[in-house]
Amino acid sequence: MFANPFSRPELDQRVASFRQLLVRNELDCAVLSAPENIFYLTGLDHWGYFAPHFLIVPVEGEMVLVTRAMERVTIETFVRNARFSGHGDEVSPAVALVAEIRQLSGRAGIEMNSTGFSYPTGRALAEAIAPREMVDISGWLDTLRQVKSPEEQALMRAASRLSDQGMQAAIDALGRGGGESGVAADVMSALTRDGGNPPGFGPFIRPEHRLGEEHTTWGNGHYPDGGRVFVELSGCVARYHAPQGRLIQMGQIRDEDARMAETCRAGFDAVCGALKPGAVARDIYALWQGHLDEIGCGHYRRHHCGYMVGIGFPPSWTGGNGVTGLRHDSGMEIREGMAFHILSWMMGTGRGDFFLSNTVLVGKAGGEVLSQTTNAPIEIERATALSA
Template sequence: MTAELLPARPPVANQEHSRRLASLRERMRLLRLDAVAVASPEAIYYLTGLDHHGYFAFTLLVVPLRGDLALVTREMERSTVRAQVPHCEHVPFGDGTDPATAAALAIGGTAAPHGRVGTEDAAMFFPPAIHSRIREALPDREWLDATPLLSEAMAVKSTTEVEHMRFAAALSDAAMAAGIATAGTGVGEHEVAATVQHTMVSGGGQQPGFVPMIRPLRLLDQEHVSWAQRQLEPGSGLFIELSGCHLRYHAPLSRTVYIGRLPDGAARAHAVALAGWHAALAALRPGVLTGEVYAAWQRATGAPTPRHHCGYLVGIGFPPSWVGGGEVLGIRPGGRVRVAPGMTFHLMSWLPGHVMSDTVLVTQDGAEPLTNTPRELKVVN
């Protein structure tokens, strides 16, 4: 198997990718890393801009301290690689062959024997078996977990990234407005979903990492199930959570609406959830710890049962998630992550009887909501 060096082009796709690559290589230099290999679609996209649906198959980007990037993909992705990332050396593997062989070839060409290699240990997209076979093929390299190198950089958005998220937020608001306008007595959940999906796509959006989550409040605790062909009934609540997607950037929001009339306790649940959301928003400031933000939310809601988080970092996402893989940096009890300007969070106030959330941007002075669908109690007929 040999690598295919595609025609010479500029060393990176654009200035944004150039800045990101230079920043990564500076941290690699400080850690004396000869190469870094990343497998998550979000990290590969962050560094190269490769945007396709082929990430379901093993894909690996190898970043050397100096020289050309190498991209390991299925052979059939050749045309996509050529079109989207011509500055990368393409190392393909055929169906029925071991991708670890191609990955070892790419890494071995950038990290000499006894060199130090950092890998993004994202198990969802870097299967342990492939990871192990790569190490077996290159036993004389020193291996380190380099996951934090990318996750920390990606946590803080540039001005360009914030603009992408503002576009995604506008799509989210438009889709939520359309979904709420469609909901009503006798309407099917699937009809609400169809309106939401149409609005996001017709507005210029891409397929989001998650489909919209649309279900009755009685199924609220089934957190990742979505619509069915159930009709909305008077006196019931409907949970809608969605995100527009623009250039793979997401801005989720959720609202709870009521059909026909308010059920008992709905007004109180809404008031508590809204108070919690405002408390978390006020606490989300540069320099604070994520655990302090969670504590502010819990004090305002008096939540008797601690929830696993009241928000999480959001930005680049590919299916099956809009949060960038299985590990989510959340606003959790006792969280020790320090909040910084440029971070974007899906800030949630999730209680058993009512949920609301928005995507917010941490600024120099506090936090700015990017999604702005009205937050008052909503009843639809």
């Protein structure tokens, strides 16, 4: 969050690809409002996205970035390929955007489904553009972002190294008998110390009695012996994330959980082997589900066995306000350079519990696991026992 992470040729190629998409769909300009997509085309990485940002992309000519006037210094430092158009806080962001868009002609594509786009903005644009056509282009640039360039892959590898450090910090702190907030502090330090940025999500660190809370994190208690601790986290480098997760046993693992761990790891390995260019998402999910079916858990279903990751701004590392998952009904084709957070999540099956997840990069021959953290059960024997 202190420099533009992308080379100029990288940004030029991205802008050119997006403009080609606009031309193929007979659009003359586009308005982007998602922080992830504005960052993708300009490299603007800051926390000012809590206020509306709009990137106007004509098929020819200068791009324009419309946001608060107070962001001038940051944008002039980061952004090399768009003109800054600032407005005072007394001016509605929609009014400022309309003033710029009225200078353009032709059909306009508008990214409407994002955290940065409000109903008043949509209404003001519709009135300003009429009688010209306004087309919803939500998801168009997200699709272009799915395949990671070499520059992006390098950032994700760097983020994965930090994820490993964060997970090891959690294991070490739990072994020392650390309380919930103390473990979290050690994890956050490890994710940051060697060049990491604040992640867009998490870390999620929960004791056993709160395992079912999908998106909550640490409390103010201690982790008791004999229980389990859920840890899911991600390093972040230049907004790129590489999540991983583990279910850590405080003491010796139960026999049924150890057996489920074998199924869990087999399912994970099957997914990684199947993540090849040309594969289809629903077939990959079916492979994972098949390992559960084989042990008599055909009743157990998850909404996905992984989802796409890369760029992430708060409050998520999923790349926006949606999730592109490996679902049972998804016809998405896998392409080389995609990256997924693969989750072999086998919790609440009635036959034992286990969970592991890693970020996996799609290569020609299959999925490359970026994490170095062990996939085997992690059992922690603490020198000093603490009561709950």
